[in-house]
Amino acid sequence: MSAQTGGQSGRPRDPAIRAKVLLAAQRVYARSGIAGFTFEAIAREASVGKPAIYRRWASPSDLMDDVLGSHELVPAESERGNIRDELTEIALRTLRLVLSEQGSFILRVSAERGTQPGLFDQYYERLRQHIHFQNRALVVAAIDRGELSQSCDPDVLIQSVTGAVLVSALMVFAADPETNAEEARRYCGRLVDQLIQGVLPET
Known part of the structure; x- marks a missing residue:
C-alpha cells in the first residue's frame, strides 16, 4: 500500500x-x-x-x-581497481551499515521477519536486488578479467565477505569506521585477504 x-x-x-x-x-x-x-x-x-x-x-x-x-539501498560506487580493493570497500560499506541506525532496523526486521512475511520479504528482495547482485557483478567481472579463478562462486564469495563482517560487528571484532576509519579499513583488508586466498588463480 x-x-x-x-x-x-x-x-x-x-x-x-x-x-x-x-x-x-x-x-x-x-x-x-x-x-x-x-x-x-x-x-x-x-x-x-x-x-x-x-x-x-x-x-x-x-x-x-x-x-x-x-531506505536508500543502493550503495555508493565502490572503488574501481583490483578485486581486493573492491571487496574491501564492500566490507567497509557493510560494516558501516551494520553499525548504523538503519543496520539496527534491518537486524530487528530479520528477527521479526516471520511475523510480517509479505511486507518484510519484499524488503529483503530489494536488499538482494540492489546490494547483493550489484556486488556479485563485481566478482563476475574480476573472474572475467582473470583476477579470480574460474572456480570461484560469486554468490558464496560475496556472502562470505558480508557475513564475516556482520559477525565481526556483532562480536565487536571490527573497529567502527565512524570513529577509527583507518583501523576499520585495515581489518576489512585482512578479512578479504583471508577469504580470497582459495579463489586466486594459480600462478
Missing part, C-alpha cells in the same frame, strides 16, 4: 515532518519491534502531534511500508 493515503486533503504536507516521522519510526521499531510500533510512541519520538501522523498514514502498517520504502 502506498504511504500517505490516510487523512484528508487540506494544507500542504510539510516534508520536514515526514522525514522526522520516518526516522523516528525506524528508531522506535529498532528499539521496540512490532509490539511497540504505535503512532503514540512514534509521535513522542519525533516530537510531533499524533494528528500530523494520522494525516499522512492510515495505520502503523502503512507507516512501516513507507519506512521500508524510504
Whole structure:
C-alpha cells in the first residue's frame, strides 16, 4: 500500500515532518519491534502531534511500508581497481551499515521477519536486488578479467565477505569506521585477504 493515503486533503504536507516521522519510526521499531510500533510512541519520538501522523498514514502498517520504502539501498560506487580493493570497500560499506541506525532496523526486521512475511520479504528482495547482485557483478567481472579463478562462486564469495563482517560487528571484532576509519579499513583488508586466498588463480 502506498504511504500517505490516510487523512484528508487540506494544507500542504510539510516534508520536514515526514522525514522526522520516518526516522523516528525506524528508531522506535529498532528499539521496540512490532509490539511497540504505535503512532503514540512514534509521535513522542519525533516530537510531533499524533494528528500530523494520522494525516499522512492510515495505520502503523502503512507507516512501516513507507519506512521500508524510504531506505536508500543502493550503495555508493565502490572503488574501481583490483578485486581486493573492491571487496574491501564492500566490507567497509557493510560494516558501516551494520553499525548504523538503519543496520539496527534491518537486524530487528530479520528477527521479526516471520511475523510480517509479505511486507518484510519484499524488503529483503530489494536488499538482494540492489546490494547483493550489484556486488556479485563485481566478482563476475574480476573472474572475467582473470583476477579470480574460474572456480570461484560469486554468490558464496560475496556472502562470505558480508557475513564475516556482520559477525565481526556483532562480536565487536571490527573497529567502527565512524570513529577509527583507518583501523576499520585495515581489518576489512585482512578479512578479504583471508577469504580470497582459495579463489586466486594459480600462478
